[in-house]
Amino acid sequence: MRASDVVPISEARARLTELAEEVVGTGAEKILTKNGASYVAIVDARKLDYYHVLEEEHACLVLLDDAEVGLRQVLEGQTVAEDELKRLLAE
Structure with a gap:
C-alpha cells in the first residue's frame, strides 16, 4: 500500500x-x-466477491475441523450420557 x-x-x-x-x-x-x-x-467489487468466497471457505474448513475433532472423540470413547448433555446445555 x-x-x-x-x-x-x-x-x-x-x-x-x-x-x-x-x-x-x-x-x-x-x-x-x-x-x-x-x-x-x-x-474492486470482483475482489470483494473473492474475499467473500474465501471467508465462506474458511468457515467451512473450521466446521470440518470441528467435525473431525468430534469424530475422533467419539472413536476414542469420549462421550457423555444424554442426561449429562442436557444438563450441560441447560447451563
Whole structure:
C-alpha cells in the first residue's frame, strides 16, 4: 500500500470517480480516513466477491475441523450420557 492509497474522506468526495477508476484499473485498494483514522475502503467489487468466497471457505474448513475433532472423540470413547448433555446445555 502506498501513501497515495490513503485518502481523507473529505478529499474522496471530490475525487470519487477518479479513485474508483484507479481501484478498478490497478487493483489497489483505497483506504479512506476520517479524523486521521482508517474509516472505510474502496475495493474492486470482483475482489470483494473473492474475499467473500474465501471467508465462506474458511468457515467451512473450521466446521470440518470441528467435525473431525468430534469424530475422533467419539472413536476414542469420549462421550457423555444424554442426561449429562442436557444438563450441560441447560447451563
